[in-house]
Amino acid sequence: MxxxxxxxxxxxxxxxxxxxxxxxxxxxxxxxxxxxxxxxxxxxxxxNSSKSPDRHLANLRAAGLDLAPDEVLVSIQAALAHLAARGIRRLHLVANAEVTAWTAAQGFDVGTADPQAALLAYDTEMTYAKMLALIARLRAGLPYFATHIDMLCPTREGPVPDIGTMLSAIELATGRRPERTFGxxxxxxxxxxxxxxxxxxxxxxxxxxxxxxxxxxxxxxxxxxxxxxxxxxxxxxxxxxxxxxxxxxxxxxxxxxxxxxxxxx
Ligand SMILES: [Mg+2]
CATH class of the missing domain: 3.40.50.1000 (HAD superfamily/HAD-like)
Known part of the structure; x- marks a missing residue:
């Protein structure tokens, strides 16, 4: 017991x-x-870094769960805390529009032509063009991080591809794995x-x-x-x-x- x-x-x-x-x-x-x-x-x-912390909180509250803002933590928060502590503020961020906007609001430059690192989130708006742009950065040697490693995300319709499937595709294309993940x-x-x-x-x-x-x-x-x-x-x-x-x-x-x-x- x-x-x-x-x-x-x-x-x-x-x-x-x-x-x-x-x-x-x-x-x-x-x-x-x-x-x-x-x-x-x-x-x-x-x-699940396909939603901002604000969205997670709003969704959980809408579902009827009584939670405060500091009672919800998302992998991307740990990732950004780590990167900021290393002086990394300019990112090649691969994330959906909501999470990109939220990250910019935390003081990160996500539109830069001169990134210090690449950060991959669970991008539910991933496209082939975004994959090519990330792969070009990684081939050029940019430091590479990912928010988490999950292969599948459960939904009512069954499991759907999560970030791990993208990590695998990138590894097949470049031989590179993230130097650190945070979830x-x-x-x-x-x-x-x-x-x-x-x-x-x-x-x-x-x-x-x-x-x-x-x-x-x-x-x-x-x-x-x-x-x-x-x-x-x-x-x-x-x-x-x-x-x-x-x-x-x-x-x-x-x-x-x-x-x-x-x-x-
Ligand atoms: Mg779960």
């Missing part, structure tokens, strides 16, 4: 865990209520939240539907991980995987009941 009620910081995946497209999944409200009733915080950490399973998104509150991985839990991003984040650390079966992973896939969750829940209703002590896991 793991003592879920003593954990101070819960991190929650979005797509396939909390919502599917823009609809909340069963138990999402009950889960947030159960976490907050223990005095812990709940922070959504999403790799889960990197701890780059959760560590600043914990450090700001004087907490460690031993105070935290990650909840998600995917083994190689969400659950892998906790591997080799004292963080607990909970796999929910509402996204891309089945119990059989978990059983066969070397990446193991601390707990497996059918959905957030189960997890809410465990946290509330109404049922044991």
């Amino acid at each position: 793991h003592d879920l009620r003593s954990r101070r910081a819960w991190f929650l995946d979005r797509d396939g865990t909390l919502t599917l497209d823009d609809r909340k999944l069963p138990g999402a409200d009950a889960f947030l209520d159960a976490v907050r009733a223990t005095g812990a915080t709940a922070t959504v950490v999403t790799n 889960k399973p990197s701890a780059d998104m959760v560590r600043p939240v914990l450090e700001a509150r004087g907490l460690t991985m031993a105070d935290a839990v990650i909840v998600g539907d995917r083994l190689y991003t969400d659950i892998a984040l906790a591997q080799g650390t004292d963080m607990l991980s909970v796999l929910v079966l509402t996204g891309e992973t089945t119990r059989a896939m978990h059983d066969a995987s070397p990446v193991k969750a601390s707990l497996v829940a059918d959905d957030l209703r189960d997890l809410a009941a465990w946290i509330g002590g109404r049922r044991s896991h």
Whole structure:
């Protein structure tokens, strides 16, 4: 038995865990209520850089979930924090129009002819011309970063190609992989939240539907991980995987009941 009620910081995946497209999944409200009733915080950490942080927050609120701006973190925020700390402000950014505009509003020059680095986001408006322009920059040796690594994004119509499919195409064309990526399973998104509150991985839990991003984040650390079966992973896939969750829940209703002590896991 793991003592879920003593954990101070819960991190929650979005797509396939909390919502599917823009609809909340069963138990999402009950889960947030159960976490907050223990005095812990709940922070959504999403790799999905096809939406700005503002859009994610608006969508989650429209779905009926009660979240504050600092309770939603997106991979591109960790990417931009890292690049800014290295003095990189001029970007060859490959992203959709919404995320490009949001990045410009954070003080980055995204229209420059003289970029310091290339940053690939989950560009839902990717075109062959954009791919060619990025590949030309990479062949010329420009430093290369990507917000995250996910191969597929779950939707109601089934999984659709995510950034990882673009990373693979670029690697086939140029032989280059990003020198760094920032979304889960990197701890780059959760560590600043914990450090700001004087907490460690031993105070935290990650909840998600995917083994190689969400659950892998906790591997080799004292963080607990909970796999929910509402996204891309089945119990059989978990059983066969070397990446193991601390707990497996059918959905957030189960997890809410465990946290509330109404049922044991
Ligand atoms: Mg997910």
